[in-house]
Amino acid sequence: MTQAPVPDGLVEAFWEYERALMSDDVPTLDRLFAPGPATLRGDANGLLVGHDQISAFRSSRGGAPQRRIVQTHVQTVDDDHALVVAVTELARGGRGQQTQLWVRTGDGWRVSAAHVSVPAPAVDTRIWRLVGDPLVPPIDSGPLDGESVAVKDLYAVRGQRIGAGNPAWLAGARTEPVHARAVEQLLEAGASVRGIARTDEFAYSLAGTNAHYGTPPNPQAPLRISGGSTSGSSSAVSLGHASIGLGTDTGGSIRVPAAYQGLFGIRTTHGAASTYALMPLSRSFDTVGWVTRSAELLRRVGDVLLPPVARNPAAELVSVPGLTAIASEEVAAVVDRYAAEHGAMRESWDLTDLPAWLQAFQTLQAWEAWQERGAWIAPRLDELGADVRGRFEAAALIDDERAVAAQDQVDEARDRIRELVRDRVLVLPSAASVAPLVGEGLDAVRTATMSLTCLAGLAGLPAVSIPRRTPAGLPVGVCLVAAPGRDRDLLQLAVDLG
Amino acid sequence: MTQAPVPDGLVEAFWEYERALMSDDVPTLDRLFAPGPATLRGDANGLLVGHDQISAFRSSRGGAPQRRIVQTHVQTVDDDHALVVAVTELARGGRGQQTQLWVRTGDGWRVSAAHVSVPAPAVDTRIWRLVGDPLVPPIDSGPLDGESVAVKDLYAVRGQRIGAGNPAWLAGARTEPVHARAVEQLLEAGASVRGIARTDEFAYSLAGTNAHYGTPPNPQAPLRISGGSTSGSSSAVSLGHASIGLGTDTGGSIRVPAAYQGLFGIRTTHGAASTYALMPLSRSFDTVGWVTRSAELLRRVGDVLLPPVARNPAAELVSVPGLTAIASEEVAAVVDRYAAEHGAMRESWDLTDLPAWLQAFQTLQAWEAWQERGAWIAPRLDELGADVRGRFEAAALIDDERAVAAQDQVDEARDRIRELVRDRVLVLPSAASVAPLVGEGLDAVRTATMSLTCLAGLAGLPAVSIPRRTPAGLPVGVCLVAAPGRDRDLLQLAVDLG
Numbered sequence: 001m002t003q004a005p006v007p008d009g010l011v012e013a014f015w016e017y018e019r020a021l022m023s024d025d026v027p028t029l030d031r032l033f034a035p036g037p038a039t040l041r042g043d044a045n046g047l048l049v050g051h052d053q054i055s056a057f058r059s060s061r062g063g064a065p066q067r068r069i070v071q072t073h074v075q076t077v078d079d080d081h082a083l084v085v086a087v088t089e090l091a092r093g094g095r096g097q098q099t100q101l102w103v104r105t106g107d108g109w110r111v112s113a114a115h116v117s118v119p120a121p122a123v124d125t126r127i128w129r130l131v132g133d134p135l136v137p138p139i140d141s142g143p144l145d146g147e148s149v150a151v152k153d154l155y156a157v158r159g160q161r162i163g164a165g166n167p168a169w170l171a172g173a174r175t176e177p178v179h180a181r182a183v184e185q186l187l188e189a190g191a192s193v194r195g196i197a198r199t200d201e202f203a204y205s206l207a208g209t210n211a212h213y214g215t216p217p218n219p220q221a222p223l224r225i226s227g228g229s230t231s232g233s234s235s236a237v238s239l240g241h242a243s244i245g246l247g248t249d250t251g252g253s254i255r256v257p258a259a260y261q262g263l264f265g266i267r268t269t270h271g272a273a274s275t276y277a278l279m280p281l282s283r284s285f286d287t288v289g290w291v292t293r294s295a296e297l298l299r300r301v302g303d304v305l306l307p308p309v310a311r312n313p314a315a316e317l318v319s320v321p322g323l324t325a326i327a328s329e330e331v332a333a334v335v336d337r338y339a340a341e342h343g344a345m346r347e348s349w350d351l352t353d354l355p356a357w358l359q360a361f362q363t364l365q366a367w368e369a370w371q372e373r374g375a376w377i378a379p380r381l382d383e384l385g386a387d388v389r390g391r392f393e394a395a396a397l398i399d400d401e402r403a404v405a406a407q408d409q410v411d412e413a414r415d416r417i418r419e420l421v422r423d424r425v426l427v428l429p430s431a432a433s434v435a436p437l438v439g440e441g442l443d444a445v446r447t448a449t450m451s452l453t454c455l456a457g458l459a460g461l462p463a464v465s466i467p468r469r470t471p472a473g474l475p476v477g478v479c480l481v482a483a484p485g486r487d488r489d490l491l492q493l494a495v496d497l498g
Numbered sequence: 499m500t501q502a503p504v505p506d507g508l509v510e511a512f513w514e515y516e517r518a519l520m521s522d523d524v525p526t527l528d529r530l531f532a533p534g535p536a537t538l539r540g541d542a543n544g545l546l547v548g549h550d551q552i553s554a555f556r557s558s559r560g561g562a563p564q565r566r567i568v569q570t571h572v573q574t575v576d577d578d579h580a581l582v583v584a585v586t587e588l589a590r591g592g593r594g595q596q597t598q599l600w601v602r603t604g605d606g607w608r609v610s611a612a613h614v615s616v617p618a619p620a621v622d623t624r625i626w627r628l629v630g631d632p633l634v635p636p637i638d639s640g641p642l643d644g645e646s647v648a649v650k651d652l653y654a655v656r657g658q659r660i661g662a663g664n665p666a667w668l669a670g671a672r673t674e675p676v677h678a679r680a681v682e683q684l685l686e687a688g689a690s691v692r693g694i695a696r697t698d699e700f701a702y703s704l705a706g707t708n709a710h711y712g713t714p715p716n717p718q719a720p721l722r723i724s725g726g727s728t729s730g731s732s733s734a735v736s737l738g739h740a741s742i743g744l745g746t747d748t749g750g751s752i753r754v755p756a757a758y759q760g761l762f763g764i765r766t767t768h769g770a771a772s773t774y775a776l777m778p779l780s781r782s783f784d785t786v787g788w789v790t791r792s793a794e795l796l797r798r799v800g801d802v803l804l805p806p807v808a809r810n811p812a813a814e815l816v817s818v819p820g821l822t823a824i825a826s827e828e829v830a831a832v833v834d835r836y837a838a839e840h841g842a843m844r845e846s847w848d849l850t851d852l853p854a855w856l857q858a859f860q861t862l863q864a865w866e867a868w869q870e871r872g873a874w875i876a877p878r879l880d881e882l883g884a885d886v887r888g889r890f891e892a893a894a895l896i897d898d899e900r901a902v903a904a905q906d907q908v909d910e911a912r913d914r915i916r917e918l919v920r921d922r923v924l925v926l927p928s929a930a931s932v933a934p935l936v937g938e939g940l941d942a943v944r945t946a947t948m949s950l951t952c953l954a955g956l957a958g959l960p961a962v963s964i965p966r967r968t969p970a971g972l973p974v975g976v977c978l979v980a981a982p983g984r985d986r987d988l989l990q991l992a993v994d995l996g
Binding site for chain 2: 085
């Protein structure tokens with residue numbers, strides 16, 4: 001072990017850095033981190049690689065938590081290199097650690113790698129509203145013994161309120177007298193409820209960027225959004241906080257976070273799983289869904305929540321280049337490869353009406369959402385995040401005539417889509433892109449993704465999302481869609497094909 | 499930035515280490531960590547310094563969580579030194595990071611420093627049973643606006659059960675129809691309840707080493723016990739999970755964790771704060787208490803929970819060498835210095851009867867505890883941790899005759915102690931030692947500590963614990979004890995003297 005003296009100037013550089021950190025002096029912090037693509041900075045949110053990424057992170061975070069250094073240890077390598085390990089005491093409580101490799105350059109000492117740890121909060125409030133050990137114990141023993149559920153904050157949990165992702169709604173919510181049927185079924189099958197997880201406001205988003213509670217982390221794609229609206233449940237499963245993320249999928253709210261976070265997910269056939277004591281967004285399209293980290297568990301939950309139907313897992317796969325091409329190139333490449341590997345037949349569909357179908361889907365969804373929530377929301381628009389507010393404001397303008405026309409188009413689209421899918425399994429992207437970076441514009445991505453997700457939504461079809469990765473390692477969802485009631489076939493396919 | 503090639507043999511050593519970690523091959527891990535006192539290994543539980551400490555940690559933990567390496571980055575310093583940063587993907591979910599400084603020695607590559615991060619669990623179940631954002635919102639606005647409370651799992655929280663630190667008790671507990679009065683007072687004063695925090699079983703311990711839920715961490719003294727029985731509330735406050743740790747003190751259950759964790763704490767005058775809907779251990783001695791990270795907040799909570807009494811903060815301090823000497827040398831030195839700095843008069847007390855007083859305290863406490871819990875516990879002794887079980891088994895053997903004799907001694911001791919303290923403020927150690935290391939024998943420490951804490955317990959006196967540190971940086975509690983009803987004077991003294 002090196003016991004060499006601390007090199008000249010290192011102590012001064014260390015303290016200069018510490019002062020700059022405490023005063024959020026970004027230019028000085030930028031200067032003291034080594035330039036170039038190999039510089040590293042990691043914390044609980046992930047590893048940043050390269051000075052540019054580190055600098056962008058610093059500029060956006062608005063300062064580090066206040067702390068003082070209570071221990072330092074220096075391991076001197078030579079006159080120009082030393083590792084400094086510091087124990088920090090945070091003003092908000094607890095201790096952290098920082099490990100830095102310092103390198104002397106022509107311009108002085110620079111940090112070439114830093115690893116920072118701070119104490120975790122009592123609960124990550126981006127993911128959870130309530131959490132327990134467990135929050136609700138199992139009702140019985142069964143096939144889900146030992147599993148734990150993150151319940152999207154739209155399902156009733158007896159003795160708790162439904163928060164629906166909005167603080168004003170939560171404040172006025174009643175205590176629920178019974179469990180939602182889906183929650184009860186999971187508890188009866190041996191699972192426990194770990195907690196109540198965040199949702200986008202009233203589930204009316206695919207992003208997960210809740211304006212009140214923050215964006216849950218995406219551990220498989222650091223610095224990228226979680227996807228939503230089953231956002232907290234999905235992050236909870238990604239992080240191993242729970243094994244089952246119970247959610248809903250109206251227009252993609254299971255498939256999108258599953259795709260962004262590398263999870264297995266299913267939206268069930270419309271009406272197949274109970275929505276009793278589940279707060280609706282749009283009853284024509286709302287379905288129960290869940291995410292897991294394994295196909296086997298995804299299926300096992302289906303055995304509990306789905307009606308028993310004879311299985312026919314043998315399936316002819318079909319892929320539609322015109323649909324796959326809606327996605328970004330990197331996503332399309334992954335889906336094409338999956339389709340090819342599993343012998344999917346390529347087929348051309350007439351997609352001329354797809355934009356109109358999407359429009360009809362969004363119109364009917366919005367009209368129904370306003371029927372459900374308009375009376376409560378109208379005087380409280382200021383208490384919604386900008387994106388969800390915009391959607392509800394647009395929804396308020398839809399008159400009954402437009403809604404009826406949309407309903408007609410939806411009916412027609414349903415028939416057409418079911419005829420196209422038949423008894424086959426459609427392979428398409430679960431979402432049109434990899435998870436966008438936090439802070440990126442989302443409107444274009446939303447429209448492209450919904451052009452894909454609205455097909456199962458319109459036709460009430462079950463859809464399973466299977467996790468794959470881009471060559472760069474980012475999660476991509478491959479979606480399998482089948483005829484109504486073939487949920488269990490899709491779950492078996494997910495196990496067989498993975 | 500160095501872009502030098504990866505030195506020979508480093509990659510092989512890195513993977514040898516990884517394989518050894520995954521198979522918990524302790525000898526190989528020990529060999530691959532550099533020998534000597536300067537080797538470092540840090541994680542969320544604290545920084546280990548020196549090969550011996552690291553080796554002891556490894557042998558006791560029973561393996562690292564299973565993981566795979568998904569990214570590696572090498573920063574080569576020279577042929578004999580390199581930093582390796584790896585991103586890990588845990589089998590249980592989420593990603594972690596590991597930073598290692600590798601050094602080539604005569605015996606090959608060795609790790610001289612390692613920093614490991616893994617995702618935090620949904621909730622640290624050593625600290626919490628339930629936690630929320632918040633679990634219970636404030637009832638009103640008041641002097642505790644913005645503060646959050648960790649409620650010891652002995653107080654009723656409406657809609658929740660009381661767990662009392664024992665799973666079997668929890669399983670049979672009713673849902674509480676109302677808040678404990680102390681909880682309600684805090685909510686009315688503007689505080690929210692962050693969650694329900696762990697306690698030693700039935701509060702019958704000073705250690706915090708709950709056999710069912712584990713020992714909460716002590717962030718101010720890594721690898722050392724939290725102290726109890728207000729264990730979870732104290733760790734929660736230390737870590738900044740909550741600002742107020744609501745607990746109880748029968749024989750030291752506030753003073754000991756406050757001392758071990760460097761917190762301010764108060765046990766109130768017996769009967770001064772409401773114990774309504776608080777599960778009792780021993781009614782003759784049970785008191786409400788709380789811990790905070792600042793003297794100012796400690797006092798502010800007192801303004802809410804204590805009856806309004808005219809203040810007389812001017813106080814004559816007195817220290818008793820025969821009491822201070824019960825503590826370890828390092829603790830006694832801190833207390834002596836505090837007493838000297840604040841002009842405490844040194845006074846000799848006749849402590850001949852102290853062992854008998856302690857015996858009487860423990861006898862009456864045990865007898866009362868058995869009256870409260872014996873009927874439930876007798877058929878369930880197997881469901882208690884060994885230490886608490888031993889105490890209840892001994893308690894079961896105390897007949898009424900011994901209890902009456904103990905009561906007489908307690909009455910006499912109360913009068914004697916009150917006469918000794920008078921209108922002065924006694925300065926003594928809050929606990930007889932710094933926090934013992936996890937795994938250390940605790941019986942001797944418990945007896946010595948209770949010889950000190952039983953004085954306020956026997957006489958029903960208020961006691962404030964003020965945090966100080968040993969020269970080595972370990973927390974020590976300095977205890978101030980005064981006449982009954984002088985709680986607010988002590989709280990003011992804690993603010994003034996700190």
